[in-house]
Amino acid sequence: MMFERNFGAWDSSVDPAQKCINTVRESDIFLLFISEKSGTFYEAPQRTITHMEFIEAFNKRKTILVFVEKSIKDEYFAKAKRLINEYIENHKEETQSFPSAAEMIIALEASELTSNVDPYIWFFIDDIVKRGLYFETLNLAVAPNWKEYFSDLLRRGVTLLPAKETLEANEEQLDRYDKFHDIFTAVIPHVKISGFHDLKILLEIFQKGLTAGTVIHDYGYTQETIGTFSDCNAVTLYEFQNDRLVLKERSGSATGGEPFYRLDNRDSYVALTYKNLSENENQIFFKEANRTFYLCLRLPLQVMTFHFPCGSDWDTDKFIAFKEYVQSVIIDKNAMVIDLVRKLIGGLQP
Amino acid sequence: MKTKVYVSLNGVVKEAVGSQPKDALLFAPSVKSISQVIKEQREARSKNSKFIKERLAEAFHR
Numbered sequence: 001m002m003f004e005r006n007f008g009a010w011d012s013s014v015d016p017a018q019k020c021i022n023t024v025r026e027s028d029i030f031l032l033f034i035s036e037k038s039g040t041f042y043e044a045p046q047r048t049i050t051h052m053e054f055i056e057a058f059n060k061r062k063t064i065l066v067f068v069e070k071s072i073k074d075e076y077f078a079k080a081k082r083l084i085n086e087y088i089e090n091h092k093e094e095t096q097s098f099p100s101a102a103e104m105i106i107a108l109e110a111s112e113l114t115s116n117v118d119p120y121i122w123f124f125i126d127d128i129v130k131r132g133l134y135f136e137t138l139n140l141a142v143a144p145n146w147k148e149y150f151s152d153l154l155r156r157g158v159t160l161l162p163a164k165e166t167l168e169a170n171e172e173q174l175d176r177y178d179k180f181h182d183i184f185t186a187v188i189p190h191v192k193i194s195g196f197h198d199l200k201i202l203l204e205i206f207q208k209g210l211t212a213g214t215v216i217h218d219y220g221y222t223q224e225t226i227g228t229f230s231d232c233n234a235v236t237l238y239e240f241q242n243d244r245l246v247l248k249e250r251s252g253s254a255t256g257g258e259p260f261y262r263l264d265n266r267d268s269y270v271a272l273t274y275k276n277l278s279e280n281e282n283q284i285f286f287k288e289a290n291r292t293f294y295l296c297l298r299l300p301l302q303v304m305t306f307h308f309p310c311g312s313d314w315d316t317d318k319f320i321a322f323k324e325y326v327q328s329v330i331i332d333k334n335a336m337v338i339d340l341v342r343k344l345i346g347g348l349q350p
Numbered sequence: 351m352k353t354k355v356y357v358s359l360n361g362v363v364k365e366a367v368g369s370q371p372k373d374a375l376l377f378a379p380s381v382k383s384i385s386q387v388i389k390e391q392r393e394a395r396s397k398n399s400k401f402i403k404e405r406l407a408e409a410f411h412r
Contacts, residue, residue, distance in 0.1 A: 061401060157409075164406055171399045178392065266361045269375060276379075283379040288372040297384075316370040320355045323378045331380065335387045342384060 017042065017049050021056050029153070030057035033138060035069045038120035046101040051124050058131060063153065066128060066135035067144065072121065073137055075114055080122040081129070083111050188343045195348070202344075203235040203251035209337040210306055213329040215322060226322050227314050229293055229330070234307040237345065238270045245270050245303060254307060269294050270303045280342060284327045286310075286319040295330055297338060299346035306338075353378050 024030060032054055039048045047055070057064050068076075087107050091099040099107070101123055108119035128135060136144070196202050210232035217224045234254030238245040238261065245268075246260045261268040263275055269285040273296035277283060285294040293308040308330060319326070331338065357366040358375040366376055382390075 161409070164410065167402055167406060171402060174395065174399060178395070181392070266358050266363050267375065269377065272358065272363070272377065280383060280385070281379065282384065283377050285375055285377040287375050288370075316366075316372070316374060316376060319376055320366055320370075323355055323376075324353065324381065327378070327380050331382070331384065331387050332391070335384055335391060338384050339388055 017052070020049055020053055024053045024056045024062070025060060027057070027062060030054065030062045030064045032064065032066045034067065034072065034121060034125065035138070036072065036117040036121060038118040038124060041120060048120060048124070051127070054128070064133060065149065066133060067138035068125060068135050070137045070139055072117060072125070073135070076122060076125045080108070080113055081126065083108070083113070084122060084126045188347060191347070192349055193344065193347045199237070199249040200251055203237060203249055206337060206341055207232050207235045207251050207306070210334045212308075213333050215325045215329050217322070217325065226325060227311050227318065229308045229310040229326070232306045232308055236270070236305045238303045240274060240301050245274055248302070252307070269296050270305060273298050273303045280346070284323065284330065286314070286316070288314070288316050293326060293330065297341065299342065301350060302345060304341055304345060353381055
């Protein structure tokens with residue numbers, strides 16, 4: 001586990017940087033201490049060796065404990081974080097690309113940040129923060145309570161050890177479901193779907209399969225609940241016929257749907273979806289007066305709409321600000337069911 | 351990526367800029383297709399599964 005003890009004798013044929021990375025790969029825990037010195041900067045990867053070791057530990061999902069010297073941590077959050085973000089945004093605006101580490105270092109060197117701290121340190125800490133890692137304050141006068149840290153890590157490991165068989169059994173079952181999904185996906189296009197015994201019951205089943213969600217904004221260190229929406233409470237299916245979309249069936253509380261919408265009706269989410277989207281695309285609608293999100297799915301000859309009632313705290317401003325989050329939660333949670341709809345209803349032969 | 355929001359009101363569709371009336375129908379196309387979301391979810395699941403199996407094997411290796 002310990003780096004120095006594993007390092008062994010230097011082999012002149014092995015690149016020292018690669019040796020460091022390999023040793024991190026073999027480690028169980030990565031302890032990172034950050035003070036004012038950053039170490040050797042490698043031009044080609046634009047990173048220091050310590051930074052590359054950290055990236056390796058992060059990518060290999062090692063247990064990582066980061067300690068940052070207090071004055072540096074304080075200055076990062078008070079000044080450096082904002083300077084870096086401003087520099088990146090300006091650079092992106094001017095060049096349509098992200099700045100390199102070398103460019104960032106030059107900019108940080110010229111800034112009003114503490115001069116005895118290597119500028120790369122700010123860049124390194126910023127990378128750690130952006131990866132969502134928590135770090136502890138390192139007080140040089142007081143040693144970290146190692147006993148407490150390692151006791152906690154041991155407790156976590158010991159708690160999980162008895163779950164080995166359960167986890168393996170679950171993974172095997174998931175692999176079987178995954179394989180079934182492959183077969184199912186491959187089979188459906190080869191089936192001629194000419195109709196359904198009871199379309200209303202089918203829509204009701206789909207309706208029950210689409211579930212509620214919470215829209216969350218993630219700030220990295222903390223999360224904020226933006227709002228919630230309830231389980232799908234209605235489904236409608238409209239089919240394109242001549243110049244209009246005709247209601248084929250509906251389920252749940254979708255009682256207000258018109259028998260048909262002309263294709264040029266620009267107040268109808270059904271008509272707007274059919275006219276503006278390509279096959280299998282989808283879009284989300286919102287009307288504050290109805291307090292409902294409408295997920296409309298454009299199928300080859302139909303438009304299927306799923307209604308999700310939302311809380312009274314949702315208004316037009318909030319929808320405009322967080323529409324991607326709403327879409328993402330509805331689709332991420334319900335992707336498999338929506339895909340089944342796409343395959344079955346969309347696969348219906350005219 | 352930020353997508354545009356459109357508003358449909360009294361038969362007119364335009365980009366939604368600023369506050370909108372309560373009875374306006376707002377809409378925004380999805381950035382990702384359903385197939386893309388499922389593909390990403392399955393890849394993530396497969397990667398996580400591999401990771402769990404590897405870690406269990408490593409933890410119990412003597």
